Amino acid sequence: MDQEPFKIELFVFPDGTSVEMMVFDRPRRAAASRPVAPSCCAPPPPPLEPRQDQACPVCGSGLVYPEDWERSGTARWTLHLRCPECETRRAVTVGRAAVERINRSLHEAARTLARETERLTRRNFEEEAERIADALRRDLILPMDF
Numbered sequence: 001m002d003q004e005p006f007k008i009e010l011f012v013f014p015d016g017t018s019v020e021m022m023v024f025d026r027p028r029r030a031a032a033s034r035p036v037a038p039s040c041c042a043p044p045p046p047p048l049e050p051r052q053d054q055a056c057p058v059c060g061s062g063l064v065y066p067e068d069w070e071r072s073g074t075a076r077w078t079l080h081l082r083c084p085e086c087e088t089r090r091a092v093t094v095g096r097a098a099v100e101r102i103n104r105s106l107h108e109a110a111r112t113l114a115r116e117t118e119r120l121t122r123r124n125f126e127e128e129a130e131r132i133a134d135a136l137r138r139d140l141i142l143p144m145d146f
């Protein structure tokens with residue numbers, strides 16, 4: 001099985017949390033799918049202002065997330081962002097601080113989703129167990145039900 005080449009990079013967040021991330025060294029996409037200006041002709045765009053990369057410019061949703069990212073120099077990254085509400089896709093160039101902020105935001109959102117999933121699963125299980133116990137108390141479950 002062929003594996004893509006990658007590097008391990010350490011991201012350290014302001015709260016002291018550190019995360020090692022696998023950064024894949026992927027070839028750039030074909031020019032037809034994503035135009036790339038020659039680096040000799042145009043300077044790279046400046047990094048985005050804080051939080052500008054986390055809101056959709058079309059619908060204003062805060063649910064924008066990166067579908068792909070690649071290094072654009074030593075301290076910059078090009079992120080390909082998608083808005084799940086209006087399906088807007090765009091590419092932005094950001095600095096390392098923005099990438100770390102986005103990583104932190106994604107990590108916090110994943111933890112929130114995991115907690116909510118656990119809470120809902122537990123609630124559903126408790127409700128179902130109570131319904132089964134009630135049915136057993138009322139002799140509503142018969143051998144033929146199995």
